[in-house]
Amino acid sequence: MSTKQSQRMRLLRFARNDNRKDIMTKKYNVAIVGATGMVGSEFIKVLAERKFPVREIRLLASGRSKGKMLKFCGKDHEVQELTKDSFKGIEIALFSAGGGISKEFAPVAVKAGAVVVDNSSAWRMDPEVPLVVPEVNPDAIKRHKGIIANPNCSTIQMVVVLKPIHDAARIKRVVVSTYQSTSGWGKEAVDQLWQEVKAAAKGEKLNKIKKVLPAQIAFNVIPHIDVFLPNKYTREEMKMVNETQKIMEDDSIKITATCVRVPVVISHAEALNIETEKKLTPEQATEILRKSPGVEVIDDVSKGKYPLPIDAAGKDPSYVGRIRADESVENGLNLWVVSDNLRKGAALNAVQIAELLI
Ligand SMILES: NC(=O)c1ccc[n+]([C@@H]2O[C@H](COP(=O)([O-])OP(=O)(O)OC[C@H]3O[C@@H](n4cnc5c(N)ncnc54)[C@H](OP(=O)(O)O)[C@@H]3O)[C@@H](O)[C@H]2O)c1
Structure with missing residues (x-):
């Protein structure tokens, strides 16, 4: 030189x-x-x-x-x-x-x-506003005009898992049932849970405690998150349908949801039933999910290992387990997905968007 x-x-x-x-x-x-x-x-x-x-x-x-x-x-x-x-x-x-x-x-x-x-x-469903999950549709951010929307917590943890399966085998239909923590409804809902638990431990009546949730949450589950709509679904359930199609940029994916509040403090769990166009064995799906960003597989039922809300709290990934074939259809999978609703479901996803911005 x-x-x-x-x-x-x-x-x-x-x-x-x-x-x-x-x-x-x-x-x-x-x-x-x-x-x-x-x-x-x-x-x-x-x-x-x-x-x-x-x-x-x-x-x-x-x-x-x-x-x-x-x-x-x-x-x-x-x-x-x-x-x-x-x-x-x-x-x-x-x-x-x-x-x-x-x-x-x-x-x-x-x-x-x-x-x-x-x-x-x-702003989530405003056509001018990108709705972004960095592992799924990072490019959408380029279209922003000042506002970028962070999806609903139960949608985020689901799409991180759906995207790699959709890319590999094209998803036709998803049936999702959620088990959502009280922190998903804010600090007052968590206060309600603790007050009810403490009162019950003291043998006191629970019906005098101020309710921000639609019913007693301690020792109960409530199939009602956000308001009921004319089609009898809740708004939370329809968020999962509409937001998933927007983030995945594919209106052909059929989704139906039942959203349920459970007496857990942090982390939402979801049972997903997925029907695909191409066949994916549970082993192939596991392999794909192991390599997917933002996903961690915990799936060894012989040792009693599967994701739990209590373990996911404070952590970043969408944890997936109980990966098995849906034996009632030709190309079907059942999965169990758990993630911290305050982190990946909210703050972490938003900070990841801000990181993409800078
Ligand atoms: N919790 C989740 O898992 C989750 C997930 C995704 C998205 N989100 C969304 O995030 C938002 C907040 O949820 P959160 O669970 O954090 O609720 P939260 O615990 O009830 O907190 C609400 C926050 O909003 C502030 N606030 C209320 N009224 C205000 C006003 N008039 N002016 C300024 N600040 C005001 C409160 O301030 P003060 O303390 O002063 O009242 C508090 O900081 C909601 O839109 C929710 O849908 C929540």
């Missing part, structure tokens, strides 16, 4: 390192709307754990939480009341304060120059 060539190589290397340094040192002003909630608290944890490059963190909630101190990366930060002026200088806004707040404030944040990743259902 001539002296000139080696000088050029040195310059190129320098330029490359310099660029990398710029990327590594670029930090972002991030707002969390609903920072005091179940999902908001998880946002704070996940951003820190994944070393998201945060310059400033702005924690926003209702007036009730104004002045409350929350820790981010070991430092105390004061919660501010959400107002129309909350987004000055913010580059990424993570919303998890309910649909009404997202409808009203996401456009305000976008106008102030932020990209919004929204956890509520407010």
Whole structure:
């Protein structure tokens, strides 16, 4: 190599390192709307754990939480009341304060120059808004116009598993039954569960305890999540149908869901029955799922090994087990899928979207 060539190589290397340094040192002003909630608290944890490059963190909630101190990366930060002026200088806004707040404030944040990743259902089915699960449809993010929607928790953990099976064998129909934790309905639902459990342990009556869920949840299961629609499904059930088709970009996949609340604190479980066009043996499906991003197979029934909500809590993957043939149809599979609804079902998926953005 001539002296000139080696000088050029040195310059190129320098330029490359310099660029990398710029990327590594670029930090972002991030707002969390609903920072005091179940999902908001998880946002704070996940951003820190994944070393998201945060310059400033702005924690926003209702007036009730104004002045409350929350820790981010070991430092105390004061919660501010959400107002129309909350987004000055913010580059990424993570919303998890309910649909009404997202409808009203996401456009305000976008106008102030932020990209919004929204956890509520407010924007999910808007054709202008991408609905993204990074393992499934990362390219959809390119179409965003300021708002990117995070799907429903029970949909996210399901599509991470459906996508590789669809790619291999084309899914015709899915029948899903969910077993959803109380944290999926926010902190007040978890409070209801604990109060009922404590009262029962003391031999007290449970009917005086304030209910945010439609019925007593301790020692019970409730086949009612979100409101009933004219077709007698709940809105949660129809979210699983409509959002799955949008994320998978395939309206031909037929889906029917029954969503049930169970007295578990964290992690949703789902029994999936899948009918495919091409035959997939349970062994082939297992092999495919073992290699799929965001999925972890735990399936050894001889040793009593299958995914459990209690083990999935605090972890990232969609865990799959009980993989077996549906012997009542020609090309059918049954699976059991469990994932932490506050992480992959909400905060982790949204932070992964923010990572794609930067
Ligand atoms: N939980 C899940 O598994 C899950 C999964 C996916 C998506 N989501 C969605 O995420 C959102 C939040 O759920 P969550 O479970 O975290 O609920 P949550 O525990 O009840 O928390 C609600 C949050 O919203 C804030 N908030 C309420 N009213 C407000 C207002 N007027 N102005 C500003 N902030 C307000 C609350 O602040 P205060 O503490 O001040 O009241 C709190 O920080 C919902 O849209 C939900 O559908 C939840």
